[in-house]
Amino acid sequence: MTMQPTDLATYNFAYLDEQTKRMIRRAILKAIAIPGYQVPFASREMPMPYGWGTGGVQVTASIIGPDDTLKVIDQGADDTTNAVSIRAFFAKVAEVSTTTSTADATIIQTRHRIPEEKLGEGQILVYQVPIPEPLRFLEPRETETRKMHALEDYGLMHVKLYEDIARNGHIATTYAYPVKIEGRYVMDPSPTPKFDNPKMDQSEALQLFGAGREKRIYAVPPYTSVVSLDFEDYPFEVNRFDQPCALCGAEGVYLDEVVLDDRGGRMFVCSDTDHCEKRRAAGHKGTMAGGEIGQ
Amino acid sequence: MTVAGSVSHIEEPVDRPAIPAADATEEKPLLSASGVSKFYGSRIGCEDVSIDIWPGEVLAVVGESGSGKTTLLNCISTRLMPTTGTVTYRMRDGQTRDLYRMGEAERRFLMRTDWGFVHQNPADGLRMTVSAGANVGERLMATGARHYGDIRATAGDWLGRVEIAEDRIDDQPRAFSGGMRQRLQIARNLVTGPRLVFMDEPTGGLDVSVQARLLDLLRGLVTDLGLAVVVVTHDLAVARLLSHRMVVMKDGRVIETGLTDRVLDDPRAPYTQLLVSSILQA
Numbered sequence: 390m391t392m393q394p395t396d397l398a399t400y401n402f403a404y405l406d407e408q409t410k411r412m413i414r415r416a417i418l419k420a421i422a423i424p425g426y427q428v429p430f431a432s433r434e435m436p437m438p439y440g441w442g443t444g445g446v447q448v449t450a451s452i453i454g455p456d457d458t459l460k461v462i463d464q465g466a467d468d469t470t471n472a473v474s475i476r477a478f479f480a481k482v483a484e485v486s487t488t489t490s491t492a493d494a495t496i497i498q499t500r501h502r503i504p505e506e507k508l509g510e511g512q513i514l515v516y517q518v519p520i521p522e523p524l525r526f527l528e529p530r531e532t533e534t535r536k537m538h539a540l541e542d543y544g545l546m547h548v549k550l551y552e553d554i555a556r557n558g559h560i561a562t563t564y565a566y567p568v569k570i571e572g573r574y575v576m577d578p579s580p581t582p583k584f585d586n587p588k589m590d591q592s593e594a595l596q597l598f599g600a601g602r603e604k605r606i607y608a609v610p611p612y613t614s615v616v617s618l619d620f621e622d623y624p625f626e627v628n629r630f631d632q633p634c635a636l637c638g639a640e641g642v643y644l645d646e647v648v649l650d651d652r653g654g655r656m657f658v659c660s661d662t663d664h665c666e667k668r669r670a671a672g673h674k675g676t677m678a679g680g681e682i683g684q
Numbered sequence: 685m686t687v688a689g690s691v692s693h694i695e696e697p698v699d700r701p702a703i704p705a706a707d708a709t710e711e712k713p714l715l716s717a718s719g720v721s722k723f724y725g726s727r728i729g730c731e732d733v734s735i736d737i738w739p740g741e742v743l744a745v746v747g748e749s750g751s752g753k754t755t756l757l758n759c760i761s762t763r764l765m766p767t768t769g770t771v772t773y774r775m776r777d778g779q780t781r782d783l784y785r786m787g788e789a790e791r792r793f794l795m796r797t798d799w800g801f802v803h804q805n806p807a808d809g810l811r812m813t814v815s816a817g818a819n820v821g822e823r824l825m826a827t828g829a830r831h832y833g834d835i836r837a838t839a840g841d842w843l844g845r846v847e848i849a850e851d852r853i854d855d856q857p858r859a860f861s862g863g864m865r866q867r868l869q870i871a872r873n874l875v876t877g878p879r880l881v882f883m884d885e886p887t888g889g890l891d892v893s894v895q896a897r898l899l900d901l902l903r904g905l906v907t908d909l910g911l912a913v914v915v916v917t918h919d920l921a922v923a924r925l926l927s928h929r930m931v932v933m934k935d936g937r938v939i940e941t942g943l944t945d946r947v948l949d950d951p952r953a954p955y956t957q958l959l960v961s962s963i964l965q966a
């Protein structure tokens with residue numbers, strides 16, 4: 390990300406002007422009041438390209454205060470270019486403290502993962518969303534998808550799942566797996582793996598979703614029911630992994646495959662880097678910990 | 685060509701045919717349009733049309749291109765709000781409701797459970813990029829079916845009924861011929877057991893030999909299921925083969941109504957006489 394520190398000096402706290410923040414906060418409040426409903430908002434240009442999480446950044450900018458502690462993850466990792474840039478951006482324009490520790494963060498902005506560590510009351514998870522409309526793939530007309538939401542006309546979601554099973558023998562959707570919020574709105578949980586869907590259900594944390602290019606904000610308030618759609622004879626299942634994390638030995642967490650060499654060598658490690666580091670610091674060891682890779 | 689369960693013995697001018705349908709004993713029409721007009725700006729789509737559709741009857745709406753057939757069909761099927769007039773429907777619970785005073789959610793539910801709509805162009809009535817099975821199963825899923833195995837079995841059954849080989853269940857309609865697509869569209873509409881199906885030129889885009897087979901299939905299904913059908917066609921042969929009763933339209937107005945055999949064999953309005961003698965069909 391190219392940002393000139395000298396430019397930023399002239400910006401308001403958290404980059405956006407107060408007018409814009411108020412507008413976005415109103416959208417957020419409406420989103421919280423109608424869980425899962427996509428609220429249109431006047432998305433602003435941010436000093437980073439779309440696809441870098443401009444929706445999430447605008448949401449974070451509108452809710453962050455000087456006392457907040459911000460964590461930013463990208464696919465579970467705190468150290469990717471995207472995550473580092475966004476964290477640096479807010480450290481600069483809002484002078485907030487940042488952290489990689491899930492438990493210490495008051496706001497966590499995320500792309501593609503929910504931390505393994507259970508979130509608690511008072512924490513806010515901000516998702517960067519590329520495509521907010523779960524019905525889009527089968528019904529490209531916005532006028533029609535709006536009507537379908539309004540009328541709770543969600544047969545199409547099951548058509549997609551049906552197609553999945555007909556083609557693959559099982560529901561092959563593994564990311565952006567559709568959920569129903571509080572028995573009403575069907576929502577796209579953003580491209581998080583379906584592994585994380587159960588974490589959204591009855592979460593103690595507030596979950597906010599920002600789609601910059603698509604100009605939509607939606608929310609799941611704390612203690613809200615989030616149900617993954619499925620069929621009676623093909624119930625929702627989370628991704629399973631055959632082995633524990635090679636570094637920290639954790640089971641029941643989401644693993645990334647890491648290619649080690651060009652001879653087919655690979656290992657599976659926690660996608661949540663903070664979780665993995667904490668476990669290793671506490672003495673947990675995986676099969677490849679301490680070796681040439683685990684250092 | 686005569687209609688199964690011939691109605692030719694019926695005395696004129698009875699406006700209601702004796703159809704051997706399950707609920708032909710019902711004393712009230714299924715759908716009733718009264719004084720329906722639709723203007724496109726100053727242009728007339730249809731004007732002051734009043735028609736009743738009785739349970740189990742096939743009503744053909746005929747007339748030359750531009751006479752207002754499609755406009756009328758859309759007005760009575762809630763796809764196009766009439767400028768004036770009312771359309772009522774007798775629901776399954778026996779209550780008669782004004783269709784244009786119904787909430788949108790209820791109307792949609794009605795349209796996908798108790799009604800069907802068959803478009804001339806199958807692509808308008810199908811999802812071209814999902815499998816045949818999902819096309820047929822969509823209405824079931826939209827109305828709450830949540831058992832994949834059951835949905836698939838029902839879809840397979842319906843494909844068979846419209847003479848599509850069951851092993852095509854996972855193919856997309858894009859890979860189907862025009863006739864197959866039209867049959868798939870019909871299956872997709874009939875899967876919820878509707879009582880009333882609207883069809884706009886259902887054989888319009890098909891080759892003559894394919895048309896004949898489709899008409900044959902349609903006639904069988906309509907009789908077996910005791911469906912009420914409103915079929916729009918400019919083709920009098922289609923009306924002859926499928927319908928019990930017909931209305932003739934000209935310039936947006938109904939100029940003649942009667943039992944199909946009577947209208948075709950003994951047309952009264954001069955315009956209908958011209959139409960039947962094929963002068964206008966060229």
Ligand SMILES: Nc1ncnc2c1ncn2[C@@H]1O[C@H](COP(=O)(O)OP(=O)(O)O)[C@@H](O)[C@H]1O
Pocket residue numbers: 724727728729730747748749750751752753754755756
């Ligand atoms: N969307 C529209 N806008 C303006 N005029 C229309 C529209 N649709 C139909 N019409 C006009 O209404 C009349 C009846 O058309 P239509 O109902 O399509 O007739 P048919 O189905 O018998 O061919 C024609 O004069 C046609 O040009």
Ligand SMILES: [Mg+2]
Pocket residue numbers: 753754755
């Ligand atoms: Mg027409």
